[in-house]
Amino acid sequence: MKIIAANNRANYNFIISNRIDAGIVLTGSEVKSLRINTGSIRGSYIIEKNGELWLSNCFIKQYQNATDKNYDPSRNRKLLVTKKEFNKISGSIKQGGFTLIPLSLYFSDKGFAKLSCGIAKGKKKLDKRETIKKRDWNIKKQRLLKNN
Secondary structure, eight states: OEEEEEOTTHHHHEEEEEEEEEEEOOOHHHHHHHHTTOEEOTTOEEEEETTEEEEESOEEOOOTTOOOSSOOTTOOEEEEOOHHHHHHHHHHHHHSSEEEEEEEEEEOTTSOEEEEEEEEEEOOHHHHHHHHHHHHHHHHHHHHHHHO
8 A cells, every 4th residue: 555645634623433435436647647746635625426435636646658638636536435335425524523634645555546535524723723632642651651
């Protein structure tokens, strides 16, 4: 598994309850561009339209040797999930308070481009402070154990 892009702020801003892997519909030049690590999912989000999931605002730079004249690097890209997974996702989103966020973009062992998504709930400011305190305490604890 080769990670192309990761959303590092996702664990800070959201409480992730479930993780789902989805395929992405890409053109050939987009796959070649991703193979040389020119993709970003910072600020991207997932929307549901007409019973399908779409990845919006995901930036994939145009491949250098591509001949696409009207290439849009931030176009909407369709996500491929099973019907069972889609029903699970849509049910939890409609339940209230949950959203679907992209966590990482990677190539699977078979060479397919995949997107790891998380069903998440937004953190409040207090929760973010607790996360920072826990992280700092774990760092201090490691230093104390190392020195003793």
